[in-house]
Amino acid sequence: MSGKVQPGRVVRPARKGDEGAWLEMWREFVTIGPEPAAADAPAYVWTQVHDPASPMNLLIAELDGAPVGFLLYVTHPYSWSPRECCYLLDLYVRPAARGKGRGRALIDALAELGRKAGWLRVYWMTQADNAPAQALYDKVAVRSALVRYDMYLSGH
Numbered sequence: 001m002s003g004k005v006q007p008g009r010v011v012r013p014a015r016k017g018d019e020g021a022w023l024e025m026w027r028e029f030v031t032i033g034p035e036p037a038a039a040d041a042p043a044y045v046w047t048q049v050h051d052p053a054s055p056m057n058l059l060i061a062e063l064d065g066a067p068v069g070f071l072l073y074v075t076h077p078y079s080w081s082p083r084e085c086c087y088l089l090d091l092y093v094r095p096a097a098r099g100k101g102r103g104r105a106l107i108d109a110l111a112e113l114g115r116k117a118g119w120l121r122v123y124w125m126t127q128a129d130n131a132p133a134q135a136l137y138d139k140v141a142v143r144s145a146l147v148r149y150d151m152y153l154s155g156h
Helices: 014-030 041-049 102-117 131-140
Strands: 010-013 056-063 064-078 081-091 121-123
Touching: 010 102, 014 041, 014 056, 014 064, 014 081, 041 056, 056 102, 064 102, 081 102, 102 121, 102 131
Parallel strands: 081 121
Antiparallel strands: 010 056, 056 064, 064 081
């Protein structure tokens, strides 16, 4: 998964020992998110990514041996194809590591996983005003014409 990455720059699946670093990054991430996260969300996510029966997975980006970013994703069936799709749930790179290729490396690693697994596609959303993220996303994917609607059924 990290074959094309420069020395000192690694993307890998999360390990149990990453919990503290991931939790710090998660806390940073949710402060800039479009909605509040449930208090029990981090524990839930951490449990899910270590459960082999769960479709939720976590990649960690390192820079010189230190975790500096993460990517959460799920795979799911798709009604228009027998091939699975992957939804990129969350992507975060710490501010000090931005502009160093970590976000791109996370997306590239996910795409490599998908090609090997035979997924149809990887897709994601971002906030309309997140120009830095869109600058990266426009380089690696095609912007969809779809519009998202949310129907909240309960609170966290």
